[in-house]
Amino acid sequence: MVAAPIGPMGVLCIQRTLGGGMAGGLATGLGAATVHLGYSAFIVLGPGALTQPWIAANVFLLRAISGISLIWFAIRIWRNDVRLPTTAEGGRSRFADTYLSALVLGMANPLTIVLFFAVLHASAGIAAVPSVMVGVFLGSVMWWTVLTTVVVAARSRLSKRRLELSNKVASLILVGLGLAALSKSAIGALGYLT
Secondary structure (H helix, E strand, C coil), rough: CCCCCCCCHHHHHHHHHHHHCCCCCCCCCCCCHHHHHHHHHHHHCCCCHHHHHHHHHHHHHHHHHHHHHHHHHHHHHHCCCCCCCCCCCCCHHHHHHHHHHHHHHHHHCCCHHHHHHHHHHHCCHHHHHHHHHHHHHHHHHHHHHHHHHHHHHCCCCCCCCHHHHHHHHHHHHHHHHHHHHHHHHHHHHHHHHH
């Protein structure tokens, strides 16, 4: 449920799949799934309940971090040249870089944090802890694999020019999401201070 909405991670996964093929999309999805696993473990193992009041009180700070991260990713995507790889270019280091950057963005996304607290904290029982964490991870991996596969199928019909246009559109969407997060952060900070 947390992975399926097309938010910042979905846009990033689609953009990376269009630009870098299946490996780019799967690395992004695996980074997001790892974040989902980490948050679910944190929440169902107990410490999540203790930090929930702090997260609720500082959601504006998390939104600001997320907004800045989204704008930074948008600038990188905008400046990136689209190359149509004929083989698995980049190898392990490119996969690792893509995975790590998805991990950073996923951890900074306040929507993911809030959704995890809402969904898992309400439904996780102590006896189900291992199965909840495994289920969250596998469900997330399955979603990102399906999304990447669909985008790869559509990618074969796109020219380099259309892929460049998709990069620009993805950048603009990410900038919009980043600015929205920053404005919500500013409004929340002002409300918190008053």
